[in-house]
Amino acid sequence: MADTKTQRQPDIERLLAGDPEEFRLLVAQESERLFRVIQRFVKDSDEARSVMQETFLQAYERRDTFRRESKFTTWLYAIGINLARAAVRKSARSSSLDELDVDRLQPDFNANGRPSMVPPRWNPEKLVESEERHRLVREGIDRLPEDYRTVVMLRDIEELPTAEVSAILGVSEGAVRVRLHRARQALHALLSEYFAE
Amino acid sequence: MNILDRLRNYFRPQLTCADANAFIVDYLEKELDQDTNASFEAHVGKCAVCARFLDQYSTTIDLCKSEGKIAAPPELVESTLDFLRDRGIGRD
Numbered sequence A: 001m002a003d004t005k006t007q008r009q010p011d012i013e014r015l016l017a018g019d020p021e022e023f024r025l026l027v028a029q030e031s032e033r034l035f036r037v038i039q040r041f042v043k044d045s046d047e048a049r050s051v052m053q054e055t056f057l058q059a060y061e062r063r064d065t066f067r068r069e070s071k072f073t074t075w076l077y078a079i080g081i082n083l084a085r086a087a088v089r090k091s092a093r094s095s096s097l098d099e100l101d102v103d104r105l106q107p108d109f110n111a112n113g114r115p116s117m118v119p120p121r122w123n124p125e126k127l128v129e130s131e132e133r134h135r136l137v138r139e140g141i142d143r144l145p146e147d148y149r150t151v152v153m154l155r156d157i158e159e160l161p162t163a164e165v166s167a168i169l170g171v172s173e174g175a176v177r178v179r180l181h182r183a184r185q186a187l188h189a190l191l192s193e194y195f196a197e
Numbered sequence B: 001m002n003i004l005d006r007l008r009n010y011f012r013p014q015l016t017c018a019d020a021n022a023f024i025v026d027y028l029e030k031e032l033d034q035d036t037n038a039s040f041e042a043h044v045g046k047c048a049v050c051a052r053f054l055d056q057y058s059t060t061i062d063l064c065k066s067e068g069k070i071a072a073p074p075e076l077v078e079s080t081l082d083f084l085r086d087r088g089i090g091r092d
C-alpha cells in the first residue's frame, strides 16, 4: 500500500456500507494515534496492539450502531478507551495515585486567596538530561488516576479539541476542563520534585 | 490608555491568587470573557507568584506534548490490516 498518511479522509458513507478500501484507509490513518491512546492504559506493547486491533474489529462489526451524532473517529476512540479500560481491569493494574493524592497535589490557598506556598523556580533543561526528562514526564502521567490520565492524554498529548474529548468520554466540556486543570496541577507538583532549583 | 479604560481598570474587581488559579484553563483555552480576561492578565502582570505558576503550568503542558508521546511500533498498520483480513474484513 502506498503512503497512506497523505491520502484523503475515509468517506463515511462508503465506510458504513462496508467498503474495504475505506476501512483500510481508516486503519492506516488512525492506527498510530489509537495505539498511543490505548497504550496509556495497557502498558504492554503487544497487548496494546491487540486491544487496538480488536477496536477496529468491533468498530467494523458494530458500524450499523454508529449514530452519526459525532465524528466516526470520536466513536472509534470511545470504543478503544472502553476496551482498554476493560483490559486494565482484567489485569487489575491500578495507578499509584488516588483522588485524595490528586487533592493533596493541588495548590493551596489561604482564606484571603493567597497561596500558602510560593512555587520554587524551575529549570528542567539545566537540571535534568533530556532522556531523564522524558522518563519523568511519562512516569508522572502514568501515576495519575485513570480519569485524569485520560484527559491529559487526549487533550495535551494528542491535542484533540476539548469538545471532542468531551464527546469521546461522554462528559461535559466543563467536566473535561475541571479534570484537566486538576491533572495538570497534580503533574506540575509531581514534576516539581525534580525540576525545582 | 484613555480615561475610560483607566476608570474601567480602576473599578474592575481585583482577583485573588485563588481566583486567578481557577481561571487558568479557560484563559489558556481563550474562553474567558473580555473583562475577566483583562482582570486575569492584570493580576498575573503584578503577582510574581501567579506569573511563575502560570509559566510552570504552561511548561507542564508543553512537556506533555513533547515528551509524552509513545512511539508506535513499526509495521503497526500492516499487522492490523493482516489481522482484519484474517477475519474477512478489508478484503476486496
Ligand SMILES: [Zn+2]
Residues within 6 Å of the ligand: B016, B017, B018, B020, B043, B047, B048, B049, B050, B051
Ligand atoms: Zn497571584
